[in-house]
Every structure is written in structure tokens, then in C-alpha cells.
Amino acid sequence: MSTNESTTNESTTMTDRTPVDDADVCVIGAGPAGALLSYSLANRGHDVVILEAGPRFDKEARVDRMKDQLHPTHSDNEIWDMGGERDEYSTSGEHSWPINQRRVKGVGGTSLHWGSVVPRLYEKDFEMQSRHGIARDWPISYEDLRPYYAQVEQEIGVAGDDETPFLPRREESYPMDPLPLSYSDKLFKQAGEELGVTVHSMPMAINTGAYDRNACQGYGTCQFVCPSGGKYSADIHVRKAEELGATVIDEAPVQRLNHGPAGEEITEAVYRTPDGETHRQTADTFVAAAGAYETPRLLFLSESAEYPNGLANSSGTLGKYFMGHPPAGVLGIVPGENTHQDEYGPVVSGGIHQFYEYDNPDDPQRASVNMFTINAAGPSPATMAMESDAIGDSLLDQVDTQFGSTVGINMSIEMLPREDNQIGIDESTTDNHGNPVPDVDITPGEFARKGQEKGLQVGSDLIEEMGGNVVYAQGTQTTEHDSLGPLGKGGYHPLGGTRMGSDPAESVVDPTLKTHDLDNLYISSGGVFVTSGASNPTLTIMALSLKAADHIHDDLQA
């Protein structure tokens, strides 16, 4: 299946998808940026309605999706039914950009397939211009966001080590003890001790038993499917919001936002339902939380006489300063060593943040590097077996030969914001509702590429130090991008495009995440990031969403 058809969703055509009367807040998107925000507002007595473009997935069917993940026939986008006319997009930039392999539309959003690695951004990420003379500062600081980080970590359940070196300072303990280092983490740690490289535990949103959801059961498939539910996904807080009275309308893609005569407030979100009907949801406040690809598109599609270049785009910056975290990876084989891949369960437990800060802070030449050591490097035994033509003993011999000695490091790399990297819309291509699709135009930057080189060198040195042979060491943002395997290509962690700022002439939202142009429209998304840092962004997205929820609550009270 590749066109959003699934026999394993809970949604049915009998579901009531008519608008909610007298809603206080309409949230567009049931992913991480919308879930906690909705829960926070519902918890304070506000009537919340969530419009979600995708379906509500059946949890029981996660085992099937996990099997799809391990089956060599399926590409990553098929695991959660992404692709087809609904999810069409264009890439007018220099590189392909496989966004449907990196996102999920449905209740829980992309957190359904995330890796659940949750480091915070660093203090310096908020102050790049004043500290390093590059990019620009956020209008808020790490200190402004710190209490919200702690709140999110408590809500979603993070296992982490308070004493981890390099990570930003914290004043609160993680809610769960850290995951222990895996066998291969320890191999990297041992090699690192010889090279002066520190390997440490990584904060992970995986339940080790303290939270009110299943504990991790060790499937080893966190990215892209956690059948047990031990990995946090945002459907958890969508459900909690519903228990507090929020309404979720799934399979209800919003077509446009309409504003009142003066262009000062949004009056309704126009959405379509599977029966072909068009509905209009009114509310006092609207929150666009549809991700950094779809949110700018929705605003462009909502152009009007008052906003001819797109809603909330008086600054002309809508869609601009788009960023991603270019991935890079190193894979090695350590001859004769059983590296115990797969046996540990969680795909990530350790990492290296020693190269997040710059070698020369006065003259940074390269991007920050966020490295995580992998506990399931290379294909699984089942994948190898299904991929082979052999049977019986010869098949076992093949799998036994290929499996068991791999080690790997994946990394996400900082990317500087640039005006010419942008999300737009492609008028020549339309989706299943006849709307122009998003267009990604992003080109390589030397700063990011040098960060990749640093990470690849460190990773390769570590593998060679443990006696291994590096068999793969590549990253995107290079001229070879289009020839990389699916996991090596970009598209991860979309950020920017609706950036935050104090100056309405240079940004889309203000420090409260309210758009400068419209009094009742907020944006909760990685799109508001001013700089990318290198940390996996979902924790920050959720922290910002809780901050926005506080501001929305204040607005509604007023």
C-alpha cells in the first residue's frame, strides 16, 4: 500500500467529522506540536478541537507496521501509509529531499516513527549572532525555555543521566534513570578513551517502567515503529486531551484558513472529510501545528486580498530560512567481534556531544555535531533472510556470516538559516484536493558539510580504533546526495520557514508564537526555529508548544 490506504486504521466512514460548536481553540495537527499544547489547554478547561489530516492508527496493527519496516520490499514511507496523491510534493532545489520518508500524517504525527532521542538545544543555539557572529539570535533564551523543557521531560517520560557531560545545564533531574550503555556503546566508549572522545548516555523518551504506558519490550525497531508503546508518541497526549474533553477530527485536512473583514483575526478553518464534504470549524484561537512542511503551505494557500503573498506573510519571510538536520552515518564491521546488535532493544542509548560546541568559538567553521551510537546497525537477521534467495542451511550460513559484527554511528548536523533555502508551493502539481503541493528548495552549505566531515572522521577513527573496518561513511549535503541510500538522504528534522522574531518585518511569529499579522493565530512547529542547532528538535518543539499554550491561555482569560 502506498496511497494512504490502510486496513488497519481505526477511522471509519461512520465517524462524525462535523465541526464542534463553541470551540475555544482549533489546533491543526495532532502531532507532537499539537498534542501537548492541546492537553495543556484542555487541562485548564478550554474547549479544544484538533483537526488532523491523517487517520487515527490502530495500535494493535503496529506489529504489522514493524514487520513492514523489516521487510525488504517496503520503503520507509510505506510503513505509516505515507505517499500518493495526498502527500505529493516537489523539490525544485539542487537535491532530492525525501520528505514522505521522514514524516507521518495521523494522530501522533511524526513521533510515531521518531527515534525518541531528546537532547535539549544548547544555550549557544539561541545566541548564535551575539556569540559567534553568524545566523541570528532567537528572541527568547535557553533560560526562557528551560522550565518548559523540564515540564516536557516529565510529561513524556525521559530516561537520562543528570551528569552527562557536554549537554546543556539543567536544574531538574530526569524523571527516569538513564538507559544503560549497550555493548556496542561500551565498545565505542573504550575506543574513545584511547582517542580522547567521550561516549555518554543519551536522553531517551523510552519508558523503562515508571510511566503509565507499556515499558519498552525490546523490539529494536523504535525508528520507525514501537509495537509495545514504550517509546513516547504524541498520540498519548492526544488521548489525554480527549479524556479532558478535547475533540479530535481525523482524516480532516485543512484546506485554508479564512480571516475576518479587517484581516486581523482568523474566523474559520475550512476542512474536507473522506465523504467529500467541506466543513468550517470556528474558534476563538487557531493554532497551526501541521509541521514545517505543511504549515507554510497552508498559509500560502490561505492567501487573500489582505494577504496576497500568503497569510501572516507581511514580512515576506514565510517559507524562508528553512533548515533541516543533514544526516550522516558511519557503519563498520569489527571482524571476530560479536557486537550484540539488536539484542539490547532501544536503537539508541549512547551518544557523543563533544563536538557540539565549536573547535574555535571565535571563528566557527563547522556545524555542531550530534552523534548517537546505534544498537541495531545494519539490516536485521530477518531482513537478511528475506532478502536472500537461499534456503535451509545455506541461508543460515549466509545470515550468520553477514550478521553480528556491525557497529554504527548516526548523526544530525547543524545547518545555518539562509533566506534562499525555502518552502514554497508548486502551482503545477496538486494534491488529492486540487491544492498546489509544497515545494522544497534547499541547497548545500559549507558550514554543514564541514560538520559532517568532522562527525564522519570521529566516527571512522573510533571504529578503526576498536579494530574495525569502516564500510560506509557518508552524509548528505554533498554532490553525491542523490546516490545515497534512503537513510542517508536529507529531509530529517524540518525547521524554519515560519521563524520567530521580535521584528514583524523579519519574522512570521513573535516570541509567544503568535503570528505578527493575526491576533488569534499561533504557530506551533519546528518552523518557528531561528537556528537549527544539532539536537533532535522534537523536545524543543514540544517545549515551545507548552510555552505557546500558556500564552494562549492568557489570551483566552483576557
Place this chain on the structure above:
Amino acid sequence: MELTRRDAVTALTAAGITATTGCSGLAGDTTGDAEPMDTLVGLAEVLYPSDVEPTAEFIETFMYGRISDEESYREELAAGIETLNTLAADEQGGAFHTLSADQRRSVIENTDLRSGPSEPDGSDVARVNYYLLDELLFAFYSSPTGGELIGNSNPRGYPGGFGYSPPLEQ
């Protein structure tokens, strides 16, 4: 080694999974006799290593136990067995489960089974590869029994062994 239901159920139950069905749930309803399970066991005998003795109980637990849409699978199983039997009849003159192990291997080696595409929406043979052969291979190589033969008691796709991290060998 014989793969038993008791071992399989114990393993999956401990890991939080309960076998959702058995012969009567999937295979039994297909034709009302034992042929579907006989066919799957006959397939497993040639797909799995020779030291392994597949049982219906193992297949019930590790394969059926991880299929959530039983109705769709039942249809694919019935269609797949029909295709498999047609291939077996053409190659060796009998239904697949009635053939000797050598004859069953021969059917696989002389057709597009294994060597051809494996697709959920493909040709008849591609669907046999996907729904029967690959399901059986997934069941085995994502179980502790299959994993242990390659030195890994908790292969990916199997829910167990959370946090297993032996000390480094010095």
C-alpha cells in the same frame, strides 16, 4: 531441535505478546482440514536450517501470533497454497505438502519462489513469497530460536531482552 509451542508461548507471553490465534483461527478455517498447516510446516522444513524441526505450534505462535488482520491473511493463505500446489503439481506431480523434502526444495529452486519478487500486491508467486515464505522466515529469524543460531537471543522484531548489555570481553 524441535520448536515447541510451549517454548514459543512462554517466550512471547513473557514479552507481552499473546498468540492471538491458532490452527483453528487461521489455517483451520481455510479448508476445514489440516492441509494449510501441513503446507506451512512443509515449507518451513526446507526454509529453516536442517537441525530445526518446525512444528505447527511454533508457526501458530511466532507467525500467526504476529498477524493482526486474520481475515485478510486467511484469504492470502488460501490463495497462496493454491498457487504453491499448482507449482508443485507442475514440477513434481503432487500437492506441495505431499512431496518429499527434496521435491519441495526442487519446487522452490525451479520456480520464482525465493528468487522472484516478494510483493503483497504482486503476481500469484510474488504473493506466495510475501505471505507464506517471508512470513515463515520472519517468524524464525525474529525469534530467539532463529536468533540463537547466529549468536543473538533477541533479534530485531522480537520483543525481549530489553537492556541486555553484557560486559566487554577484555
